[in-house]
Amino acid sequence: MDKVLAGYGLREDQCSIASFGSGLINHTWVLCNGDEQFILQKVNQNVFRQPEAIAWNIALIDTYLKNRGNGYFFVSPVKTVSGDAMLHIEGDGYYRMFPFVKGSHSIDVVEEPQQAYEAAKQFGRFTRTLSGISVDSLKITLPSFHDLSLRYEQFLEALEQGNPQRIAETASVIHALKTHSTIVDQFREIRKDPDFKQRVTHHDTKISNVLFDKQNKGLCVIDLDTVMPGYFISDVGDMMRTYLCPVSEEERDFSRILVREDYYNAIMRGYLEEMQGELTVTEKKHFFYAGLFMIYMQALRFMTDHLNDDQYYGAKYEGHNFVRAQNQLTLLERLLEKRTILEG
Structure with a gap:
């Protein structure tokens, strides 16, 4: 030191x-x-x-x-x-x-919709404020970090080359994940759509990456390691994945997994207050999709790691990543159940 x-x-x-x-x-x-x-x-x-x-x-x-x-x-x-x-x-x-920013603090868990609103507003403001930067001038710090097509291909590869016993034991969850592959198809269409723009994107929008002041108002975003060119669905999707549910991806009691509508509305309100004029009409229509995109990708990544004997994330107990994959799959299904309400 x-x-x-x-x-x-x-x-x-x-x-x-x-x-x-x-x-x-x-x-x-x-x-x-x-x-x-x-x-x-x-x-x-x-x-x-x-x-x-x-x-x-x-x-x-x-x-x-x-x-x-x-x-x-x-x-x-x-x-x-x-x-x-x-x-x-x-x-x-x-x-x-x-x-160290005096008078500031961060939080690890979203406990009220106002916190979700403040965080979403800060991540939206970050991207909007940097809209004058050419994304081509940014360097890629994590190649293919949010490439859903690649994550799905890795999942399919794990089904061919992964642990045969684990593949057999988890057949029902594997089948469920495959039934949602239309989310990948939508992502592939997004990448070809000129109405979807690459912007300065944070890519890691968990609540702990926002500084709050003493009045619990958002000050700024921090931890810029993953700032790269990206689509808005990465930032909005990660907020949905980590703010909507009262329990984390580590929760083993799947009955506790639910989607809180007021938190969804808080994310939308905060982000669009900053990005309303930046997003295209097509992008706004995919706001709900952002949550599907990120939650599904994380479910695939956890499942892939489980089938590959926990080489990437590691495991604190037997079947840890399988639990995480089921957790995220459950969250995805809870979000889909509320599609009509939230998109309306």
Whole structure:
């Protein structure tokens, strides 16, 4: 850590460092240096193979916002002593540091519709504010991250090459997943439709990636590792997947899985307040589809991993990813049951 601190012009004997947050990908600390507080992160290179791409995108966004001067609140990275946005320690990895926003807080679980509204508004504002950036200038930090066609192909491949016993034991769920493959067909049509636009998209819109102020109003979005060109269905769909249901993807009692209509309406209201003028008529008609898209993709990914003996997500107990896949399949079915109400 002394090399990391030196890279930012700090001394270990003058700083206190403690683990921070509940993120599962990058290791995060809160760092105190006198009256100053910072968030320090080590980038997980098992997930992000090209950390320089993350640094490029954040620097591009930072420069764009500073030049536009539109008052958007953005947490700019702290520069290293060499003036870089990210610090590379040979043989150790990549680090980045941000000032801690005083008076701010984040939450891990959506507990009321107003929180869903505030978060959706912030993710919508993020994309709208950056609408002047050419998406071609952004680098891809996670190739094919939300490519539903690829995820379905990987699922089919797992049915051919995966664990034969697990395939046999889960036949009914495999069949159920196949019956929803029209969601993939719709995605393929979207990719060919000029009315669907690639925009600066966050791709990881869980509630913990929004900072709130003391009055619980949204301040800004954080954790920009997955910012890349993308479709609006990625951000809206991930909010639906993680905000609509009162229990998480880890829940084993599927009777507790339900879709809360007031949370759906809060997401729609918050996002469209910012993006109403940006989205095309065709895109708006696919607002409900966004939830199907993301929930189905995650169900496929969990099932694929189960059939491949838990190589990607790992498992804390036998059948962990199969439980997660059934959980997401149940959520998908609960959402489909409310289609007429929510689309009306």
